[in-house]
Amino acid sequence: MGWVTPAPGSAAHTVQPATGTRLDPWIGAYADRTHGMRASEIRALFAVANRPEVVSLAGGMPNLEGLPLETLAQIAHDLVLTRGTTALQYGSGQGDETLREQILEVMRLEGIEAHPDDVVVTTGSQQALDLVTRLFVNPGDVVVAEAPSYVGALGVFRAYQADVVHVPLDDNGLVPEALEETLARLAAEGRSVKLLYTVPNFHNPAGVSLSLERRPRILEIARRYGVLVLEDNPYGLLGFDGEPMPAMRSMDDTGVIYLGSFSKTFAPGYRVGWAVAPHAIREKLVLASESAILCPSNASQLAVSAYLANHDWRGQIKSYREMYRERRDAMIGALAEHIPEATWTVPEGGFYTWVRLPNGMDAQAMLPRAITALVAYVAGTAFYADGQGADHMRLSFCYPTPDRIREGVRRLAGVVAAESELVQIFGTGTDRHRASQTVESVVTDTH
């Protein structure tokens, strides 16, 4: 099929879309925001990393082996049988009210007191990220984010043509003095800073947490500069020891938008996340969400709600914590044994450790060699808006078993050793160029 034949006597065509070629006839029609759109480094990697023979330390998929599938199957059955015409119908744009009340219970574990009206249910917390950015960011506005920062958030900020300015973090999370200095400089430059985006607990990718002492200080600085804090907290309940830290939202209910998710504490397949926002912002979030998707899935929301009502969800989180702690231990132990020349963070929760390679080695350049050696990771550059991070990599310990994690790190050690030798012979620059070309072919091959 192709274009229909113009009616006889019609005017000459002013546009001639190409057919049967790889050219895009609509290339001139895209909006400005579309020109900066590109696949994340993580996405290109997944096609390769998901081969069964590869040990993937790249993905952020939770391990669902421990879920009570028989119970969940029964819940799904009863939900459709007894409440089918509600579960399968359109719902409210803000989300199911019972679920919003249950979300309050979950958040209370991190000290948050709120009202069900403050909560907006979204299609994963990624949608909440998108909606908040949509509400606040004009092209050219600044979003301040940790260095490094969550790749999926950087993608959203780019999609809305924000300028991301990074602020360093250390073992205690975002550095208040560095934040203050950055906001002062941006204010002096007359820049419009709209959001401070932060992952305070078990940071993705850095694996660190914002210390309790720093939390009010960060809030005070943001408040002083009139910057809204976007607190993204998918991992807060997945600490390996002790009690969860109080959320930043528990210390400030007018200057923080809080994002939560069931993807890591329960399961991502229902795509149920949420935002908690000050009243006026919450109203606008609902309008924006209705425009984007009409309403979140009732089937998903009621399934999550029934799980929370009928199952020991706190016990499930506890068993997740134990599983991930064992995997963290396997990862850290293997790093110490096999790649002692690198340095890494020791996460007290969550999914990731952030590894720094020695001798200026380039993790992006090394990736094709790693995949050839059947181990995958994400190179550090994915987590910066400005090209930093080449000597870092994110290793995730959430999905593979402890044995596979140890095997993966062992393979990685071989790659690092070989690369280290190459760097000593050829230097980093040339090698980086050669290797980047190779990774493109590797990725293309798998499509």
Next chain:
Amino acid sequence: MGWVTPAPGSAAHTVQPATGTRLDPWIGAYADRTHGMRASEIRALFAVANRPEVVSLAGGMPNLEGLPLETLAQIAHDLVLTRGTTALQYGSGQGDETLREQILEVMRLEGIEAHPDDVVVTTGSQQALDLVTRLFVNPGDVVVAEAPSYVGALGVFRAYQADVVHVPLDDNGLVPEALEETLARLAAEGRSVKLLYTVPNFHNPAGVSLSLERRPRILEIARRYGVLVLEDNPYGLLGFDGEPMPAMRSMDDTGVIYLGSFSKTFAPGYRVGWAVAPHAIREKLVLASESAILCPSNASQLAVSAYLANHDWRGQIKSYREMYRERRDAMIGALAEHIPEATWTVPEGGFYTWVRLPNGMDAQAMLPRAITALVAYVAGTAFYADGQGADHMRLSFCYPTPDRIREGVRRLAGVVAAESELVQIFGTGTDRHRASQTVESVVTDTH
């Protein structure tokens, strides 16, 4: 709770968010696009119209009484039990491949031949509308749409700061001569026209369909002016008589983005819709969707996929068609009996009829009186970007039973008669103003 106390010695606050008031301290921080955001007239209405004593001819909710809930419950059960770690996990941004193949089968009923790679699964077709607009529309770009047009699409176009230019339709759908004239004028004015948005089958709200003869003509005109056609087709398989018409996409695979949905032919609660787009656009749609939600729900997609594989979905659509035909007949019969002074379209499928009130009566002004009389509809102005449509209303016959539909129209007839009398005494202008104020109080009361 409130703002944390600033650290001693910190600089004076430059921003002082109000607390404990209805003021929005962040009012100055919103993006330009947020300022035009407002609740649709339909949304404000729903809180009122959903009271059980009101006969709602307002909503577009499908009637799900006929769904085989026992079968669906078993499907949901088996899905979680046997494929739980897939159904509850993250999935591909483009959507489940098996489901995309099944979607091809569905679209083949309307003559569409495509490849699974051409399909992007979305969170309802509303999300596809949002993503397409995001890809193409800069602020100030023009989207051409039928007069009237789907309120949810108008909301999306507004959210991206598009200028909507309406083109008339008649009983055979969008008028080609009017489209040509409009595009010529816009071209002469140097406007950037990005999309022609059209609902060719059983139009929402107008109830008409684009004739077979006009389809290639509309495509040819759009092609000649370099305008991409956005074909939104939620109702195409819900015709009351005969075979479905060939989709516009079946006549043109390079100049049309096609949107489909399971919300009306199966159930909306899973939020599963899709887009079919030319290759280069499809790639960008997937990137935009990953930025917006990471991936559509696997749980929802696999449930829909299992339904299509294990149930007579064509038979289900047939029974929906029969149910809605009976309701259409009830609606049209009651209009002829009770409000013969009005005129209306006679839809051959879908959910809606479009009614014109006599004597310049104002449907928006009349709405509070209708709600007092326990019947609800949507006033015509909701379906225009420019304030047209005051003398029209959309009546939907999808949800209430035939008896309730007849009762609703009978109540509406009383309202029209009383309003008609008022108009003759006071004229339309004053009355409209008075009534608009009243509807605001009615709606506020129910929150």
